[in-house]
Amino acid sequence: MKTLQSFRARTGEALGAPLPATTPEQVDAAATAAGDAFAAWAASSGEQRATLLRGLAAALESDREGLVALADDETALGPVRLNGELDRTAFQLRRFADMAERGVAFAFTDDPAVPGAPPVGHPAMVRQCVPLGPVAMFSASNFPFAFSVLGGDTASALAAGCPVVVKAHSGHLHLSNRVFGLVQQVLAAQGLPAGLVGLIQGGGADVGVRLVRHPAIAAGAFTGSTRGGAALQAEASARPRPIPFYGELGSINPVVALPALLATKGAELAATLAGSIALGCGQFCTSPGVIVLIKGAESEAFVAQLHTALAAQNPHAMLTPGMRQAFDAGVEHLVHAGAQPLLREAGNAEAPRPFLAQVEAADFIAKDALREEVFGPSSVIVWADSVAQVLQVLHAVGGSLTVTLWGAETDSTDTRALVRGAMAIAGRVLFAGVPTGVAVTAAQQHGGPWPSSTQPMTTSVGDAAIDRFLRPVALQDAPVWLLAQQGRPV
Amino acid sequence: MKTLQSFRARTGEALGAPLPATTPEQVDAAATAAGDAFAAWAASSGEQRATLLRGLAAALESDREGLVALADDETALGPVRLNGELDRTAFQLRRFADMAERGVAFAFTDDPAVPGAPPVGHPAMVRQCVPLGPVAMFSASNFPFAFSVLGGDTASALAAGCPVVVKAHSGHLHLSNRVFGLVQQVLAAQGLPAGLVGLIQGGGADVGVRLVRHPAIAAGAFTGSTRGGAALQAEASARPRPIPFYGELGSINPVVALPALLATKGAELAATLAGSIALGCGQFCTSPGVIVLIKGAESEAFVAQLHTALAAQNPHAMLTPGMRQAFDAGVEHLVHAGAQPLLREAGNAEAPRPFLAQVEAADFIAKDALREEVFGPSSVIVWADSVAQVLQVLHAVGGSLTVTLWGAETDSTDTRALVRGAMAIAGRVLFAGVPTGVAVTAAQQHGGPWPSSTQPMTTSVGDAAIDRFLRPVALQDAPVWLLAQQGRPV
Known part of the structure; x- marks a missing residue:
């Protein structure tokens, strides 16, 4: 069995017992479980999604002391920064909860019929969105809360109606597992399937690459190096059925x-x-x-x-x-x-x-x-x-x-x-201040032209992050009962 | 010199004299000219863009009889269909003209500062868009007007502020050149650079692939077979600086x-x-x-x-x-x-x-x-x-x-x-009618999951087609003079 060792960032000493690396079979099982959880989660209401996201935020806060101490041991980022980052992560989960509740994922364009011959005349059309499917999410080293297990990618994907399989970062394995334990408690308490959020860990092609290649995975989200992101993007594009891969890579700012x-x-x-x-x-x-x-x-x-x-x-x-x-x-x-x-x-x-x-x-x-x-x-x-x-x-x-x-x-x-x-x-x-610090707001755009990100039309921070996991569908001459859904899942 | 021969679709006879294939140097020159035209076109007003698009629509209509006859010779689609398609193409150009004039490409999100410490407090933010840059546009065989030289890809790219280099389809070469001649007349009459819209023609890696690889090209748009589209998408992804490639491919509907x-x-x-x-x-x-x-x-x-x-x-x-x-x-x-x-x-x-x-x-x-x-x-x-x-x-x-x-x-x-x-x-x-016929409307979505398109989050028909060629930028603490632009180019 392959094992993984965590280290204290300040001293380089081993921290805790070795953890088992996820096996290829377990990677497949996590992707399959996410796929199995998709249909019900795609059909969930905004209120259900908000309840989950708020439950996750509260769970993070309820274990704040232990999480921050563990994160500090594994990353050396210090308790002030880490408490602030945990606050930001909980804020972000609640912000996407509010968006889910407001029905942002169910926004629709009503485009009534225009009588007459084309091109002027046209049938009744409605444009709305569906979630893409299970998301492979790759955690970053440098934000053990905000770009990790319960970070912005996970929050926005869940708000969009997508299950998530998280690839834990090797730099904070114990923290990732502890946060994942909280996630599982919240899922169980809310009667949601365990596979709605999965966790895998380990290096090499048997873990992350295998996840991106799995047929059940519908999108990738990544924060990290240009080299690592470009390699995973190539995998996403080379699948028999290519998937979008949202990589937030390096930048010299x-x-x-x-x-x-x-x-x-x-x-x-x-x-x-x-x-x-x-x-x-x-x-x-x-x-x-x-x-x-x-x-x-x-x-x-x-x-x-x-x-x-x-x-x-x-x-x-x-x-x-x-x-x-x-x-x-x-x-x-x-x-x-x-x-x-x-x-x-x-x-x-x-x-x-x-x-x-x-x-x-x-x-x-x-x-x-x-x-x-x-x-x-x-x-x-x-x-x-x-x-x-x-x-x-x-x-x-x-x-x-x-x-x-x-x-x-x-x-x-x-x-x-x-x-x-x-x-x-x-x-x-x-035009003022410094680029470090990325506010979680409506107008934020965290994603620029290559090589800073793989899809510069999207953002990994801010409200528009949810758009990455939604796909538009036009309904033509939809029946009355379907129009009455007003963009909500049927 | 390589030459290209057009044929009468109904009889297979040669139509007109052979045309010269675009040389590699000419492909580079077209891409460079589009790159040179980009800065000024990106800074153009919505009114300027609307004037160009309306001029192009009027030019198509002014040469209707000759264009339809030539298109009918080259494609056998018949004058009824081709007149209707020309109408649709002119309608589409004018619809994007109206959108440009309304400032759709300059839409912005105002996100005022919130006082206090993060994550709640944040600086003043504005979210607006910039055009991506020159677009490599690959014409389709089956819509010699609506998905060709002046089709929806060209109309939406120009409305977004992007120059276009068109790869003519071998199935209607003379028509493509005749339409391109009209485009050049309109550009000259409006004092715009000839390179704002370019045309290349010919098969093999020396033409289309070379265009996608050219450093000045910022995006690709394609309508055609899954095999052809997937090959060009791979080229777009394999560039030293990858670019988005919007391919509308095959489908069994x-x-x-x-x-x-x-x-x-x-x-x-x-x-x-x-x-x-x-x-x-x-x-x-x-x-x-x-x-x-x-x-x-x-x-x-x-x-x-x-x-x-x-x-x-x-x-x-x-x-x-x-x-x-x-x-x-x-x-x-x-x-x-x-x-x-x-x-x-x-x-x-x-x-x-x-x-x-x-x-x-x-x-x-x-x-x-x-x-x-x-x-x-x-x-x-x-x-x-x-x-x-x-x-x-x-x-x-x-x-x-x-x-x-x-x-x-x-x-x-x-x-x-x-x-x-x-x-x-x-x-x-x-829910009624048949899938043939794609209305040009606000809610249209012409693009589905792989293999029907390469980027199912986008559409090649309808108002949202313009989004493919725009990229968001957040302005943080922007000065008063810049905010007064209200999203228009500086």
């Missing part, structure tokens, strides 16, 4: 800071930015990895301020020893490609020190290696000669979850061009 | 006719269905290829009525000799797989005779070969023992553009189950 604003608010912005770079040890998909500045005295002063503020940061241990090693390798890769270090210190075996470097815009544009994401507290200053060159830098980035534009308060040819350039490559454009 | 309705309206329905099977020589993606009946006297009487009505049909010549041969091969394939012919006559070299066969539901479910689409006037009766077996038949079909349910007027356990089964596999469910 450029921050463009214009000189006039830096002249007046440089010190404050430097402190804010340094905090964002080091937050959670830089382990966010939205961590600002590139800072684009226009050459001049204001920008030089800002870099000195940023250097000081960043040197004062003390990042905590990274999530896993593998990520800690990957950080050093990524920094080395940047330096080898020509990034000139401004702040580079050794750190220890678990926690790195923040890294800051600088490059000329022309080099950044010319060399792919300078544009690669380094997961951790790293940022590269890109020196541009002009707004036109800033635009070339953004174009070279190509796709990012976010672009931050500081100093665009005034309407001008330059700020318009920068807004266009930012919108062309990002899912979210910020 | 089951018609379920319940005995009670057949008892009262069998003769009328048989005539309607026979007309739909033979319409346009069965060359519709929505042609009813499967008729599911429950065993009994009413159904047997209906089959006799259908046999008579279908034998009286005289399908015209098929679009190309290749399609004519493929029809015979498809029929042979069905018979070889066990379909028992009820109506099978030889036809001539250009026009086939309608084909009708029957199979047991258990065989239909067991054998893939009985569920393959035969493009042309062919339909297979599937004999089921019960409603439960009808549901198994629908499940075996797996994905279809349409399902038609005749006899579901009364609410019952059976009709509910049938509606659920139909909605689970189709993009459109009809």
Whole structure:
């Protein structure tokens, strides 16, 4: 029997007893059980879905102390952050509960018949949605609550009427199992089938890939690396019956800071930015990895301020020893490609020190290696000669979850061009604050052009996340009894 | 120089002089020109887009007589159908013009700031859309106007703010070039760049595949065979920077006719269905290829009525000799797989005779070969023992553009189950009439689960077709001048 070992992130020691890896037969059983649970869940009312989602939120909160302590042991993210993340996860479950209750999944377009010959005349049409089917959900390492077992993918899929099979992340196995235990208690208490939410764990093709290939699976949802996401997307596309795969991948999240604003608010912005770079040890998909500045005295002063503020940061241990090693390798890769270090210190075996470097815009544009994401507290200053060159830098980035534009308060040819350039490559454009922190709101868009996500027309955070798991159906000349359903399942 | 020859569909004779195939360099030039035209078109107003789309509609109508005559020579679809299709195409262009003018592409969600700490508190957010970029559009054989150079894909892409490069279909090359000539006149008259709409033609990897691979191309749109669409989708996914590919592929469009309705309206329905099977020589993606009946006297009487009505049909010549041969091969394939012919006559070299066969539901479910689409006037009766077996038949079909349910007027356990089964596999469910004919309306959904389309969350006909070419962007803490744009391009 294959086993899996969890580790304490702060010390690298083994944590708890080894856990059994899910066998191929168990993967198939989880997918089949989700498939068996689909018909009834697809036919469930908004109220039933809301009751489940609220029950899951309450269950998380009821075990808060134990969950946060375990999460902290496995991830080193600290109790303040982890309590906040648990709050966010419960909030998100309740937000999708409210949406389910309001009937968002059952919204419909009534398109009455128009008499006469086509193309003007047409029969009575109604457009509504059906859930896709069981979702294979791949947890992320860096959000053990909000992008894991009960995270946004699971919440939005359940609200849409889809069962979920979760692939637990190896970085927080015990936490995943403890949360899954709560899920099973809630399902049992509400008389729902255990297979409505499944959990599998383990590495290699026998687990995650097998799940994506299973005929009962109708969609994939993933948060993680570009390499891992692209490989699973390829599997999803290569099935005899291809399925949509929603991957939220890596991103370097450029921050463009214009000189006039830096002249007046440089010190404050430097402190804010340094905090964002080091937050959670830089382990966010939205961590600002590139800072684009226009050459001049204001920008030089800002870099000195940023250097000081960043040197004062003390990042905590990274999530896993593998990520800690990957950080050093990524920094080395940047330096080898020509990034000139401004702040580079050794750190220890678990926690790195923040890294800051600088490059000329022309080099950044010319060399792919300078544009690669380094997961951790790293940022590269890109020196541009002009707004036109800033635009070339953004174009070279190509796709990012976010672009931050500081100093665009005034309407001008330059700020318009920068807004266009930012919108062309990002899912979210910020004009104040920092990109870390993704609000769960109606207008949120967490998903940008490739390589930041596989399907940039969709979002993994915010209300529109539910749309990923719904498919429209037009009903033509529907009978009266069916129209009376008003979009609700028959 | 490679050349391409057009043929008269009715006789197989060569039509006109050979046309030059587009060279690889010319494919690149068309994609580059579309890329160069993108920034200005993305920034265009709804009024500008509407003016172009209306100009294109008027241009089509101004050359109606010549276009219809040429289309009839190349496709044999006949002047009545072709005039109607031209009307529909102009209607569609004007409908997207109206949508552009109403600002549909600039719709936005205003999500004001909520004070307080997260997860409840959040910054001010606005959600709006940007166009994806140049679209590679692959014309269909069977709709030389409505799914070709100025068809729905082109209309919706232009309305979204995207340039288009059209791959002309080899079945109507002269028509494509004549329509393209009109497009170029309209672009020039409106002072728009010639590259906003491009045209390429020719077979093999040097043309269509090269277009999909070109870095300037941001999305693909395709109507045609499952094999062709799947191959291009694979190319779109295998790019260094993958792009969305919207393929509307094949479909067998089951018609379920319940005995009670057949008892009262069998003769009328048989005539309607026979007309739909033979319409346009069965060359519709929505042609009813499967008729599911429950065993009994009413159904047997209906089959006799259908046999008579279908034998009286005289399908015209098929679009190309290749399609004519493929029809015979498809029929042979069905018979070889066990379909028992009820109506099978030889036809001539250009026009086939309608084909009708029957199979047991258990065989239909067991054998893939009985569920393959035969493009042309062919339909297979599937004999089921019960409603439960009808549901198994629908499940075996797996994905279809349409399902038609005749006899579901009364609410019952059976009709509910049938509606659920139909909605689970189709993009459109009809309760009266026949699936051929796809209205251009607000609620239309022309796209169902695989293999009927590559992205069943989208539609290629109807108002929502524009969504395929737009991507959401969230603006966080946007400055006042930007909010004043109210979603319009900056």
